[in-house]
Amino acid sequence: MSDIKPEDDVLRVVGGKPLSGQIKVRGAKNFVSKAMVAALLAPGTSVLKNVPEIRDVRVVSDLLRLHGVNVTFDGDRGIVTIDASHVDLADVADVDTLAGSSRIPILFSGPLLHRLGEAFIPSLGGCRIGDRPIDFHLETLRRLGATVNKEHADGIHITAPDGLHGAKIHLPYPSVGATEQTLLAAVLADGKTELSGAAIEPEIMDLICVLQKMGAIISVDVDRTIRIEGVEKLKGYEHTALTDRIEAASWASAALATRGDIFVKGATQPEMMTFLNVFRKIGGEFEVRDDGIRFWHPGGDLKPVAIETDVHPGFMTDWQQPLVVALTQANGLSIVHETVYENRFGFTKPLVQMGATIQLYRECLGSLPCRFQQRNFEHSAVIFGPTPLTGQDIDVPDLRGGFSHLIAALAASGPSTVHGISLIDRGYADFRGKLRALGAEIE
Numbered sequence: 073m074s075d076i077k078p079e080d081d082v083l084r085v086v087g088g089k090p091l092s093g094q095i096k097v098r099g100a101k102n103f104v105s106k107a108m109v110a111a112l113l114a115p116g117t118s119v120l121k122n123v124p125e126i127r128d129v130r131v132v133s134d135l136l137r138l139h140g141v142n143v144t145f146d147g148d149r150g151i152v153t154i155d156a157s158h159v160d161l162a163d164v165a166d167v168d169t170l171a172g173s174s175r176i177p178i179l180f181s182g183p184l185l186h187r188l189g190e191a192f193i194p195s196l197g198g199c200r201i202g203d204r205p206i207d208f209h210l211e212t213l214r215r216l217g218a219t220v221n222k223e224h225a226d227g228i229h230i231t232a233p234d235g236l237h238g239a240k241i242h243l244p245y246p247s248v249g250a251t252e253q254t255l256l257a258a259v260l261a262d263g264k265t266e267l268s269g270a271a272i273e274p275e276i277m278d279l280i281c282v283l284q285k286m287g288a289i290i291s292v293d294v295d296r297t298i299r300i301e302g303v304e305k306l307k308g309y310e311h312t313a314l315t316d317r318i319e320a321a322s323w324a325s326a327a328l329a330t331r332g333d334i335f336v337k338g339a340t341q342p343e344m345m346t347f348l349n350v351f352r353k354i355g356g357e358f359e360v361r362d363d364g365i366r367f368w369h370p371g372g373d374l375k376p377v378a379i380e381t382d383v384h385p386g387f388m389t390d391w392q393q394p395l396v397v398a399l400t401q402a403n404g405l406s407i408v409h410e411t412v413y414e415n416r417f418g419f420t421k422p423l424v425q426m427g428a429t430i431q432l433y434r435e436c437l438g439s440l441p442c443r444f445q446q447r448n449f450e451h452s453a454v455i456f457g458p459t460p461l462t463g464q465d466i467d468v469p470d471l472r473g474g475f476s477h478l479i480a481a482l483a484a485s486g487p488s489t490v491h492g493i494s495l496i497d498r499g500y501a502d503f504r505g506k507l508r509a510l511g512a513e514i515e
């Protein structure tokens with residue numbers, strides 16, 4: 073965003089030292105922003121706790137304010153208070169300026185349709201890691217009775233003058249965003265909605281908890297079917313956000329790649345089980361404590377693994393990029409098959425320039441069915457290690473790719489200059505302060 077000074081956008085890193093110490097991780101980026109949108113559904117005050125000071129929170133706060141909603145954020149205590157008693161249609165030009173930095177605006181559709189009968193959704197931002205279409209979102213809204221007009225040059229105009237009505241919806245793929253779209257639109261719809269093929273990520277379950285506190289009636293079946301009985305009105309909520317399992321896994325990967333020892337305060341085991349299994353197979357050690365998880369490199373060689381990213385409860389795609397850096401230090405051949413996004417290995421190019429041996433393939437190097445066989449993207453990676461890394465000049469490509477470059481710079485010998493570092497502020501609160509606390513030499 074425009075408030076970033078050029079000098080704040082570059083980080084000089086002198087690597088080669090193990091990261092060691094304690095850092096605290098707050099609420100999940102991929103939940104907090106959705107819970108803030110949910111507050112729009114109720115003409116009252118909602119209070120969200122454990123909120124991290126990240127750019128996505130600022131963007132969603134500003135978007136809500138453009139709609140006339142009162143938002144205050146006590147960053148030190150991590151508390152966001154949202155008073156949505158009053159909601160307006162926002163000025164399209166202003167919405168457009170903000171939206172480019174996040175994918176959240178599409179989730180405003182349901183709440184705005186309920187509050188105002190119409191919504192304007194600008195073109196979306198977010199990480200560029202594949203096509204990221206919104207066809208499931210729009211189809212869901214149509215099935216609930218909305219009319220979608222895509223002729224506007226700057227975005228999409230959606231109307232529902234007769235309100236939204238419950239429907240049977242099936243997602244061709246368990247999309248996180250489209251599941252949340254359905255929840256946020258169906259809770260106040262007239263009648264029952266059945267969503268089959270839904271995503272069941274922990275962040276979605278926490279959103280369902282928020283909606284239930286607000287007065288919604290939602291049940292989740294074991295076969296990924298979510299049933300929503302529409303209610304007439306909702307009230308504000310008070311809720312503590314679940315921990316960011318992606319940030320926690322990123323610091324765990326940093327501990328492994330730098331042969332370090334990091335206690336991630338706030339990290340929780342149930343949401344990280346799949347990651348913890350892989351971490352252990354590679355040879356990393358961890359200890360689950362009441363207030364967090366300690367991750368460390370026990371010395372000796374790391375072992376290679378074959379992993380495939382998948383929807384929950386599989387191995388998260390957002391865990392993949394930081395872990396790949398640690399795999400460059402494992403003894404042997406590791407394979408990562410990315411089945412969620414078709415184009416998420418661009419970040420490996422700078423790693424190769426730093427000395428890693430990584431070969432990308434268009435083929436599915438794994439057993440999971442994925443949607444990309446016919447597509448022209450390299451969505452499998454073979455990593456051969458261990459390879460020493462040396463410092464380089466690096467440009468941050470996206471959020472997780474950027475953090476993985478930081479880890480590589482910290483694991484490498486010699487200095488690196490990482491450009492475009494502010495992109496990492498989208499999802500990693502105070503990462504500069506946390507790196508310093510762990511003994512990193514950064515400037």
Ligand SMILES: CC(=O)N[C@H]1[C@@H](OP(=O)(O)OP(=O)(O)OC[C@H]2O[C@@H](n3ccc(=O)[nH]c3=O)[C@H](O)[C@@H]2O)O[C@H](CO)[C@@H](O)[C@@H]1O
Pocket residue numbers: 101102103175202203204205206207208209210245246247248249250271389390412413414
């Ligand atoms: C803000 C947020 O929560 N972001 C997360 C969310 O993104 P997001 O909600 O955008 O991800 P989805 O689960 O929707 O996307 C998964 C796949 O479905 C495809 N798709 C999605 C919607 C659609 O209408 N049509 C379609 O084809 C996407 O292109 C992608 O290939 O879940 C992803 C998968 O866990 C995470 O990597 C992101 O960090």
Ligand SMILES: C=C(OP(=O)(O)O)C(=O)O
Pocket residue numbers: 101174175197198199200390471472499
């Ligand atoms: C892909 C990500 O985020 P977004 O969906 O917000 O772009 C991410 O958090 O890794």
